[in-house]
Amino acid sequence: MPGPGCFFKPTVITGLPDAALAMCEETFGPIAPIVPFDTLEEALQRANSLPYGLAAYAFTSSPKTAAAVSSQLQSGMVGINHFAVSIAEAPFGGIRESGYGSEGGIEGLEAYLNTKFVTHLSV
Numbered sequence: 423m424p425g426p427g428c429f430f431k432p433t434v435i436t437g438l439p440d441a442a443l444a445m446c447e448e449t450f451g452p453i454a455p456i457v458p459f460d461t462l463e464e465a466l467q468r469a470n471s472l473p474y475g476l477a478a479y480a481f482t483s484s485p486k487t488a489a490a491v492s493s494q495l496q497s498g499m500v501g502i503n504h505f506a507v508s509i510a511e512a513p514f515g516g517i518r519e520s521g522y523g524s525e526g527g528i529e530g531l532e533a534y535l536n537t538k539f540v541t542h543l544s545v
Contacts, residue, residue, distance in 0.1 A: 432453075433452065434456060436455075438455050440457075440468060447474075448474050462491070466495065469495060469497075475516050475517035476497065476498055476516035476520035478491075478499070479502075480500070497517065498516035499514070499516070
């Protein structure tokens, strides 16, 4: 892009095989690979086959599809019909090779707590 600095122009890529790097790695850049699928099960299987799970996104007008995607995507954060999955009062974190645990929200405080269970019988 013109101007000072190093920038990568937001890019949409289509026609990629599942083995393409943009489909297999966390790119952390403005790249949107778009690949068609025939069934929701196929899309979920392909998404969950990766070793990563920071954030996932789905766009649908179907409440049934939204519920299925929310519960079946193996990701620390899921955005349905938007990209804003991070707010200060909510947990932030991934799973598998995208992180362990969460920061932010009550879930982020749990790492600093020592939980103790006490049971007491009167004699």
